[in-house]
Amino acid sequence: MVMNRPTIFIYTNQPDRAVLKEICAGIEEEGIFFEIFERSVREVNELAWQAAQDSMLGSGLGICGMDAAFSMRGLTRKRCVEICLNPGREQCRRLGSNSARAIKRQPLAMD
Amino acid sequence: MSYIAGVDIGNSTTEVCIARVAFDGTLEFLVSASCPTTGIKGTVANVHGITSALKQAMGSLGLGTERLSLIRLNEAAPVIGDTAMETLTETIITDSSMIGHNPSTPAGAGQAVGQVLFMEHLDRAERGTPYILAASRNHSYEAVAEAVNRAVDEGGSIEGMILQADEAVLVENRLHKKIPIIDEVARMDKLPEGVLAAIEVALPGETVRMLSNPYGIATLLKLTPEETQVITPIAKSLVGKRSAVVLKTPGGNVREQVLPAGEITVCGDRDVTINLDEGAEKIMAALSEAGAVRDILGQPATNVGNMFARIRRGMGEVSGEPGAVSAWGTGAAASAQGTHAAVSARGTGAAASVQGTHAAASARGTGTAASAQISAQEPHIRITDILAVDTLAPVVISGALAGETCLEKAVGIAAMVRTEKLPMEEIASRLKAELGVQVAVAGVEAVMASLGALTTPGVAMPLAILDMGGGSTDAAVLYPDGRTELTHQAGAGELVTMLIGIELGLRDHGVAEQIKKYPLAKVESLFHMRMENGQMSFVEESIDPRFFGRVVMLTERGMVRLEEDIPMEKIVQVRREAKRKVFVTNALRALRQVAPEHDLKRISNVVLVGGSAEDFEIPDMLMEEFANYRIVCGRGNIRGSEGPRNAVATGLVLSYIGERQW
Structure with a gap:
């Protein structure tokens, strides 16, 4: 029997290391597991959408270079919850945290 | 035409x-x-x-x-309602002494006791001395975890941690030895180094047990019975928290101060004086005992005195009757004028102010001097009715570190002012x-x-109406021969709004007003929400993610997000209780006033009119209550089309x- 782990998926395309690290920290602080996969798609919202579709928890992040996006299963391809272009440390943390809070049914932190 | x-x-x-x-x-x-x-x-x-x-x-x-x-x-x-709230108690900490809050992600569980040690001074830690390490946001979670691991490996005793950043789980995941960690403590700068601290993180789904219990604090910090007595307000304010820190500051002091709320004198067929801190029930009993009320006075130089003076002053400006207002002043003692004034006052305190002739007031029980401010020529502006309601207000504790609040006893009052x-x-x-x-x-x-x-279709005379508006609750009975009995009672929708605002700690009056008016729901996914009555509502188009996980108000113009992080169940409970305290109490009071021989059972049917009769739950509450008196009660439908x-x-x-x- 194949069992999927209940994790948030992070689909990346040559991600900036600092952006990836802070997003992961945001998820970890909320106590949720995550998995990272490299993909060939270069559109950040498409990465996030696919990640959300594939994640057992229905929450996914896309990181392409310096840009990042967060999506949830049920949203359309073009409508991510949040997209950050060249985000700072706090924004990255918040993006990761929000992807986890969505699973915990907690309000998302907004600007 | x-x-x-x-x-x-x-x-x-x-x-x-x-x-x-x-x-x-x-x-x-x-x-x-x-x-x-x-x-x-x-x-x-x-x-x-x-x-x-x-x-x-x-x-x-x-x-x-x-x-x-x-x-x-x-x-x-010529009656205008006004509302005010006074807290009766206040918790003051005259040194940094406690942190108690609900960070979203504390780490570890259990209690720890040790001396507060700043991260910068970790190298000064002495072997054998237990410490609570405090790290500001300048230190990364990796650096903190590494330093603590090293210190522990070298024989140091780090029993717990207080972090400024939201990184408790990140640090804990990297520690070799698990300890309780509290994070998101904003005012790290106020944390005194070297003092003994007790720290507690509750198990998931639970709240702190040791630090919300005075004897628990005494056990952890080894307090004497006298010190335990002093620490009680801290324990009280930590009830319901998921994590907490209590600091034993030698010079510190915590006290629960009782504010001088003052006395109310009801001048009616009998003059009755009652202290505000006796509570709403006794105040309302005193009001009934006084009979037909001519005026209600507040003791000068006290909270209630000032509150009543403010209401009269406001009404004086409205009606252009300044003479009547100046007679009441702002609660400061006035000089006695005229003759035959009689004031009986026991105890010490504020001087009685007497004006005019034939004034008489008696002060009962313990308390300060009563005020007699009734002139032979009755003042033009008179407070003819009040509705007092007990409430608990979350008040920020003076001296606390993370903006902690403590539920303080308070009383909300709606006053009815009558002018000529x-x-x-x-x-x-x-x-x-x-x-x-x-x-x-x-x-x-x-x-x-x-x-x-x-x-309203289906009604007949004699007809009793209950007009529930924003400022007052009015009742009238109309008889077939044209006779009418009517009364105006203080307290209606505005008092409900005020109570909701106070008890939920809302700063915006508009939000409290909306909570009063609209049912709530919690957005649980992008495609469904749970209504306050438990019903689930699904939508085809995904809900805006900004509403996700939030409590929303279902207004006629769509969902309005509630910014405050308060559980839906708590909001519903406060809202319903506020409506019950004001409208059920007032409806019974008002109808009893106009009923034949003041007997509620002699009223057979009541039509509810006015803005508050449109409320989505007040009419049901009243119908339920009136059923006990076999009164048929329903929302009016003016002209068969306008509702109430x-x-x-x-x-x-x-x-x-x-x-x-x-």
């Missing part, structure tokens, strides 16, 4: 209705409209709201206001000048409301037909 308008100026809303009167006296109601009342009810500032409502109503008929032949204004009862007369004639002449239409002041408000209520609104405006138009001889 002519058009006439009925205008009802309420405390919160101005309502109008337009009717067409044929030459033979046949009446046809055409349209209704309403606008928020501009200014305080019964003042010339109301003209603006009246004009807007009339323009809105006539506009919907495609006509201008100049087509009106007559505007009939209600003879607004409101300047209705002046409003009428201003309105006439502005619109060029004849304006008449006609009819007593409650009688007009009863007349309007009679247009527009009763007075409709009554004004109907009374015009009655007055005219066709």
Whole structure:
């Protein structure tokens, strides 16, 4: 029997290391597991959408270079919850945290 | 054929209705409209709201206001409601002594005790001494975890941690030895180094046990019985928290201060004095004991004294009766004037202020000097009724580190101020000048409301009405022979809004007002929400993610997000309790007042009218309560179409037909 782990998926395309690290920290602080996969798609919202579709928890992040996006299963391809272009440390943390809070049914932190 | 308008100026809303009167006296109601009342009810500032409502109503008929032949204004009862709240207790910490809050992600679980040690001074840690390490946000979670691991490996004793950043889980995941960690402590700068601290993180789903218990704190910090006594307010304020820190500051002091709330003297058939901190139930009992109330006084130089003075001053400005206001001052002792004044006062305290002649007041029980401020010529502005309600207000604890609040005992009061007369004639002449239409002041408000209520299908005389507005709850009984019994009681929708705002700690009055008016739901996914009654509602289009996980108010214009992080169940409980305390109490009080021989069972049916009768739960609460007295009670449906609104405006138009001889 194949069992999927209940994790948030992070689909990346040559991600900036600092952006990836802070997003992961945001998820970890909320106590949720995550998995990272490299993909060939270069559109950040498409990465996030696919990640959300594939994640057992229905929450996914896309990181392409310096840009990042967060999506949830049920949203359309073009409508991510949040997209950050060249985000700072706090924004990255918040993006990761929000992807986890969505699973915990907690309000998302907004600007 | 002519058009006439009925205008009802309420405390919160101005309502109008337009009717067409044929030459033979046949009446046809055409349209209704309403606008928020501009200014305080019964003042010339109301003209603006009246004009807007009339323009809105006539506009919907495609006509201008100049087509009106007559505007009939209600003879607004010269009573104005006001509300105020006073906290009776206050917790003060005169040194940094506690942190108690609910960070979203503390780490570890259990308790720890040790000396507070800053991260910068970790190298000074002594072997064998237990420490609580405090790290500001300048230190990364990796650096903190690494330093602690190293210190522990070298034999140091780090028992717990306090972090400024939201990184407790990140640090804990990297520690070799698991310890309780509290994060998101904003005011790290106020943390005193070297003092003994007890720290506790609750197990998931639980709240702190040791630090919310005075004996638990005493156990952890080894306190004496005297010190345990002092620490009790801290334990009380940590109840329900998921994590907490208590610091033993040698010079610190925590106390629960009882504020001088003051006494209320009800001057009626008997004068009765009661201290505000006796609570709402006893205050209301004192009010009943006093019989027919002439005036209600607050003890000068106390919270309640100042509160009443403020209400009178406000009313004085409205009615232009400054003489009456100056007699009351602002609570400061005034010099005795006139003769035959008699004040009996026990104890010490504020000096009694006496003015005029034949004044008499007696102070009962313990307390400070009573005030007797009744003149032989009764003051023009009198407080003729109050509704006191017990409440708990979350007040920020002076001296706490993370903006902690403590639920303090408070009392909310709605007061009814009566003046000789409101300047209705002046409003009428201003309105006439502005619109060029004849304006008449006609009819007593409650009688007009009863007349309007009679247009509800299925009602018959004798008819009891309960007019629940924003400022007051009025009741009237209309008999077939034209007799009317009526009363005005302090306290209605505004007091409910105030109680909701206080108990939920809301800063915005508008949010409290919306909570009062609309049912709630929690958005649990992008495609569904759970209503406050447990029902689930699914949507086809995904909900805006900004609403995700939030409690929302379901308004007629869609969902409104509640910014405060308060559980939906708590909001519902506070809202329902506030409505019950105000409207159920007042409905019974008011109806008892107008019932034959003050016996509620002699009233058979009650029609609910006014803005608050439109509420989605108040009528049900009243129906439930009245069932105990076998009273049939229901929301009015004025003219079979307007619901409970527009009763007075409709009554004004109907009374015009009655007055005219066709």
